[in-house]
Amino acid sequence: MPSVQALSKMSAKALENHIEKAGSLPINGVTFTSADAAADYKFEPSENLSGLLTALIESRGVSGTVGLLGSNETAFKLVWDHLDDNYTYYNTNVNDAFIDLGIAYADYLLDGGERLLDVAKFTPDNGDAGTAPQRSQTLHDNILGNFDELSIADKFGAGAGEIFERIEEAGLGALVGVIGDYSDGRGIYSGNEGASATQTVLFDQAFFG
Numbered sequence: 001m002p003s004v005q006a007l008s009k010m011s012a013k014a015l016e017n018h019i020e021k022a023g024s025l026p027i028n029g030v031t032f033t034s035a036d037a038a039a040d041y042k043f044e045p046s047e048n049l050s051g052l053l054t055a056l057i058e059s060r061g062v063s064g065t066v067g068l069l070g071s072n073e074t075a076f077k078l079v080w081d082h083l084d085d086n087y088t089y090y091n092t093n094v095n096d097a098f099i100d101l102g103i104a105y106a107d108y109l110l111d112g113g114e115r116l117l118d119v120a121k122f123t124p125d126n127g128d129a130g131t132a133p134q135r136s137q138t139l140h141d142n143i144l145g146n147f148d149e150l151s152i153a154d155k156f157g158a159g160a161g162e163i164f165e166r167i168e169e170a171g172l173g174a175l176v177g178v179i180g181d182y183s184d185g186r187g188i189y190s191g192n193e194g195a196s197a198t199q200t201v202l203f204d205q206a207f208f209g
Contacts, residue, residue, distance in 0.1 A: 004029055008052045015055060019068065025056075026070045032077055035122035036136060043120045043139070045081055053082040062100035076105055076116060080139060084120075095146075095155045099163055102146045103170045109208045115140045121191060130193055137191025141200065145188040147175040174207060 002010070002018070004027060010018065019025055031046040038044060056065040062079060069075035079101055087094050109115065116139035123134040145151070147167065153160045167176055177185025186207070189200040 004047045004049065008047070008049050010052075012055055015052070016059075024070065025068045027074055027078065030074060030078065032081075032118060034119040036119040036133070038122075041122045041124065043077075043081060043084075043118065045078060049078060050082060050085070053078060057082075057097065062097045063104045066101070066104045071104070071108060073114065073116060076101070076108070076143075077118070077139065080120070080143060090155060092156065092159070096163070098143075098146045099152075099166065102143050102175075103167065103172060105143045106147075106172050106175065106208075107170075115208075116143070125193075128193075132193045134193050135191050137189070141189045141191060141197075144175070144186060144200070144204075145190075147172070147186055148188045149176045149179065149185055150182050151188065152176070 007015070007018075007025070007027075027049070029047075030049075033044050033046075035041050035043045053065065056068060057079075060068060062083075066075045066079055069078065083094055083097050083101065087098075105116075118139050119136055120139040120142045121135055121137040123136075125131055126134055128134075149164075152163050156163050164173075164176060164179055167173060175186045177183075186203045187199050189195060189197045
């Protein structure tokens with residue numbers, strides 16, 4: 001198996017030839033620094049695989065890429081970091097990719113996968129009256145937060161209906177809830193100081209076990 005560094009330097013043709021022969025592309029030897037432990041408060045892998053991930057997602061989509069990389073914690077973390085590095089709130093392509101990542105992650109959890117509890121978004125305490133961080137959100141909550149109905153409606157506008165249909169067809173409609181009722185579904189736990197995790201914790205216990 002080529003090293004991570006060698007994979008990242010392969011041409012598109014060489015990469016496809018390797019995948020065709022190997023049938024998979026497990027990534028080994030990559031470690032991750034959680035946002036609360038990083039000097040710049042950003043979640044990052046130890047290797048820059050941006051080029052590799054761009055090529056894989058373009059050819060196979062997010063779900064195919066996660067599967068090719070092993071459908072494990074490393075696969076989800078690498079794809080999440082890559083999408084997050086290219087994220088802006090109204091970037092439709094990235095938002096669409098995050099929906100696919102959420103579907104793949106929800107399926108992984110329903111199949112018994114472990115929750116990704118690494119801190120993905122972190123802002124330290126700013127010296128206010130409370131001593132808790134201003135924000136501390138896990139990958140688990142960040143990924144599943146993409147199913148929030150109000151957020152989908154805002155980000156996708158007229159295209160939101162297709163997103164809702166995709167989620168429903170994946171058997172995950174409960175994550176969104178009844179369309180038009182913004183009080184149900186899983187919702188978002190932002191990790192912001194003072195935010196309550198009660199709704200999402202109870203939902204996760206009931207839905208994922």
